[in-house]
Amino acid sequence: MLKKTGFLLLLSVGFISIKAQQTIPFRVTKYNNIIVKTLVNKKDSLDLMFQIAMKDGAISPERQRKADHIVFNKEEISEHNTVDIGSMSWRDFTFTDNQLSGLESDGKIGTGLFEGKTFKIDYDSNQFVIYDQKPDLKGFQPIKVTFENEVFHIFGDNVLDGAKQQETSFALQSGYSGGILYSNDFAEKYDLNKKLKIIGEKTLKNSSNKLLMIKQGILPSFQIGDFVFKDAPVGFFAGELKTQHVSYFGADMMRRFIWVFDADRKMAYIKPSQYYSEPYYKIN
Structure with a gap:
């Protein structure tokens, strides 16, 4: 009975550690830009360039894909947008219109994806990793x-x-x-x-x-x-x-480098x- 309990405990610990992090895949262009595939407002499939120097998002006038379901006001601002990447969802993303972005992208998206979280930019695995707790930083x-x-x-x-x-x-x-x-x-x-x-x-x-x-x-x-x-x-x-x-x-x-930001x-x-x-x- 003790052995069975211990085995179940190990399974539980393993499950918790897996759930303590989530990943977002990306690709790196020949221009060194990171591209993330997103679905905005459940309608617009956009390739957005990750911009670490901003929080929210922006749409490029040179985009290749339609962004018809992002409604901008007179100041070219759109608030309260949803962003889906895989099984992950975010609400209340703000987008700015008519900002140039990197080649192969329809616009930009920033660090609002990781607000309040520790996150990794892993250029070896082509993914972001979002942590609920501080990860193992051996070798960093x-x-x-x-x-x-x-x-x-x-x-x-x-x-x-x-x-x-x-x-x-x-x-x-x-x-x-x-x-x-x-x-x-x-x-x-x-x-x-x-x-x-x-x-x-x-x-x-x-x-x-x-x-x-x-x-x-x-x-x-x-x-x-x-x-x-x-x-x-x-x-x-x-x-x-x-x-x-x-x-x-x-x-x-x-x-x-591979980066981890606390x-x-x-x-x-x-x-x-x-x-x-x-x-x-x-x-x-």
């Missing part, structure tokens, strides 16, 4: 994060020209296909146009469809936690439009993913 390195206005910020060390490391804050930006992108302030303060080997210039559009001039250079060394990247291509904003006040840690750098958004935990040593993404 902790790094401090700040979470302000629905945006995660981390710190990285930058070596420009043999000088000492210059620590700066980066906003995690999974919508930007490239790696490190410096703000106007950082670029001017450290004179990146002269201190970096310049390898090109690109013109990009932001989510509001404004054109931004970006120069590309080679950074001798970049470090996050104990992880060091040598001769990394980086971008910085140039030209007269000086509106970029935040540096980005983009999708090409994010994909090089529920109170004060710590993240990282370890190398299968993409850690992949060639750097080239912005065309």
